[in-house]
Amino acid sequence: MAANHEHLLDLATSAHKNAEVFAVSSERRHVEFEANRPKNIGQSQSSGIALRIINGDGRIGFSSTTDEDKIDELVDRTNALSEFGAEAKFQFPTASDYPSVETVDDATYSVTDDQLLSFGRSAIDAILSEFPEALCAADFSVSSGQQRLLNSKGVDVAHSHTSCSFYMGVELIRGTDMLSIWDGIVLTGPVDEPNADRIVNRLLTKLRNSQNILDAPSGKDIPVLFSPVGFNGTFLPPLLSGFNGKNVATGSSPLIDRWGEKMLDERISITDDPLHPMTPASRAMDDEGIPSRPLDFVRNGVVGEPFLDLQTAGEVGQDSTGCGMRSVATTPSPSTSYVTMEGGETPNDAMFDGIKQGILVEQLLGAGQGNELGGDFRANLSLGFLIEDGEIVGRVKDTMISGNVYETLNNVDKISEQPETVWGTRSLPWVLTRGVEVAVSQ
Amino acid sequence: MTYQSLIEDALTGHTADYCEVRLEESDSTRLTYRGKSLDDINMTSGKGGAVRACVNGSWGFASFNDLADLPSRVKAATNQARSLASGNNGETTMLAEVEPHVDIVEPVIVKDPREISLNEKTRLADHYNDIVWKQPGIVSSDIIYGDNSRKVAFGNTDGTYIEQEVVHAICRISAQARDGADVQQAGFSIGALGDYGLFEGLDEQVAEAAERAVGLLKAKPLTGGQRTVILDPVLAGVFVHEAFGHLSEADNVYENDKLKELMYMGRKFGGDHLNFTDGAAQPGMRGSYKYDDEGTPSALTPLVRDGVLVGRLHSRETAAKTGEAPTGNARAINYRFPPIVRMTNTFIENGEATFDDLLEGVEDGVYVKNWYGGMTQHEMFTFSSGEAYMIRNGEVQEAVRPVMLSGNLFETLENVDAVANDRGFNQGGGCGKGGQMPLPVGTGSPHIRIRNCLISGA
Missing domain, CATH: 3.30.2290.10 (PmbA/TldD superfamily)
Known part of the structure; x- marks a missing residue:
């Protein structure tokens, strides 16, 4: 379809001076295990193309298709839509020098279905050897994708990426208690044995810690420890919504007028780093052709800058921060890549020390249903543990946590030295907090 | 061609x-x-x-x-x-x-x-x-x-x-x-x-x-804990979808012997006023269709009658493997996904009480309306209200900040102690499962009352 890209750009440019073509194609293979057995195996091929224009009145038109026969209709349709489109607050960029960042491992897509199956079998065997009554589900996939962006200002850039993902879930039913634990990783390169082993070992540790179900304490003065996965699920969605260019441009972000102010504990520094090599989110440029760069969201507790695409940058009178991301069917919108939080002062294995009675938050159920825009978080603990005298003594159930990210991250006791990778796109430490409200069903 | x-x-x-x-x-x-x-x-x-x-x-x-x-x-x-x-x-x-x-x-x-x-x-x-x-x-x-x-x-x-x-x-x-x-x-x-x-x-x-x-902005947040709650038809629809619907999807059960033991036909989950149904054959709703994505004709499937489990939702494979009849619930959101067992339109059938009957005798409760969302993990579920009002002495009073409610299938259904006779429908929802989201679904329910429901602080 490559020749079509230029043709489409020419067609659109002759009708309008300002046009942009975004084309993607990808392949993916995956195997799925259900109830300890391989169940599904699949492959997908996908491709699509999107056209965006700025018409003579300065309005945006956008349309896309996955139907090759309809590419020629795109120009007319985009043109018709632009009559109603939003006012463009930007110009398409000219070509730039892009930083270099590794995003492809040729070995990834060479992993065979048989190799994926044998990984799955050995991971499941490792769980079953200790918990024979467990039911395991697993999903392995490899994918390879290309995208190309062309615009009427001379940008013509291609980006390729590979990824390999491995997710595993374990279910254990005892009486009417149904324990469900999952873990996983996404890498640019193939998931190798040490990676798979680490996930299996984390699952086994959580299963061992879940053997007793104990009553959680309730109230607002309980020490609550967040694992990196728990921190990610609880705090990042409400926090990042405040930095999202869309919410900044509309004025609904609580950070408006507070850039440069210290709002969080001074040990907290959070960065978005698209140039970190070989993560599933690594990229040299965004999907609008703007060079990527790291962004400081929070530096020593002080709020830094929002993440913006071209349109939201224009709306707030700044330059794009290179964060315009999109699928083929949608217009670009501001998006983060690889979000990292710096480690703190406490060795990771000393994070439990001194906790007389507290809660460890691992997995959440229902996070994101509350008023995230205001920084609120609340969720049921789908996997949480009771800590007594510095040790995990059992699992807690029917327990909810709630609070506000701007209050809780100002009430931090300890931060672990070493951050850990979460789902391949985050690197976060363990964090011990106070002031989170814990509600328990008796 | x-x-x-x-x-x-x-x-x-x-x-x-x-x-x-x-x-x-x-x-x-x-x-x-x-x-x-x-x-x-x-x-x-x-x-x-x-x-x-x-x-x-x-x-x-x-x-x-x-x-x-x-x-x-x-x-x-x-x-x-x-x-x-x-x-x-x-x-x-x-x-x-x-x-x-x-x-x-x-x-x-x-x-x-x-x-x-x-x-x-x-x-x-x-x-x-x-x-x-x-x-x-x-x-x-x-x-x-x-x-x-x-x-x-x-x-x-x-x-x-x-x-x-x-x-x-x-x-x-x-x-x-x-x-x-x-x-x-x-x-x-x-x-x-x-x-x-x-x-x-x-x-x-x-x-x-x-x-x-x-x-x-002026409403007060509630302190988390257990309270009596009355759900409006919209939120009660989300409740039946989350609290019961997902566990009646047979793909959760058919290869899981332990879960089969818990979700056996004839099990009593609550009072006689509990009657749940799912089906795409209900005309004109967003979860309605004539055939599912395996070509099976749609149906209306009773799930709970008089508080007792009487049915579940099937694809052709889960029906065959459990020895039950196919129900036309295999759905794919689009061609990128295989069909899996999904809900369609899920209902709580009308009871006999009025809304006033539900309010009567509630000294310190919450009237929750409208929805933000909901999620299920097996027997645990959460769902969030879009609005919340205090109930005191049987009267709906001032607005408070919306709350999240949480429960457990085996306890919460028993705590549903009253079902009204004023069924209303909601079709604004999209359901997610197995990466397939948002799948169009509908719900319908009258007002219901739940005793000792766990709500989050806000």
């Missing part, structure tokens, strides 16, 4: 135990307003296909945008299924019998959204946005209107060939108010099958949402 002959040719000479081909065309239009102006207007057309083959109980699946050479897609999916099956000793393909159907199903249309001009759609959205911004204290608003049509040609090796088209329209409107770092929002989400009319006549609802958002 017609889709029918493309599919028949592709399936000729197949070597799987079972094989199906789906070819789809879709068109969608979406308007998004953010703040005072239109943010995005977007039309997308799609075309793609999927092949699914079963050999000795193992499934191979391929999805693609390039529809050339379907026979080789059928071969590839079959070969993959066969290679997977070689490691599964002794498994056989088991699919419940479904009589082959050849049918063409026209879309349900009340007022065709595809025939309304963009001019009119943007005019109306502008009008609603103006109403939101008339309310002092509003700092931002979101209006999303979308319609889409999906036309599916489906054929399988049992001789079924169905062409089926559905047209959906959805609308979400929310208003945000801010006081310093305190941001509150209020809104609603609605949907309809083939009816642009859902987007019309919303002036009052929009104004009320804007007013509510501003009012929430």
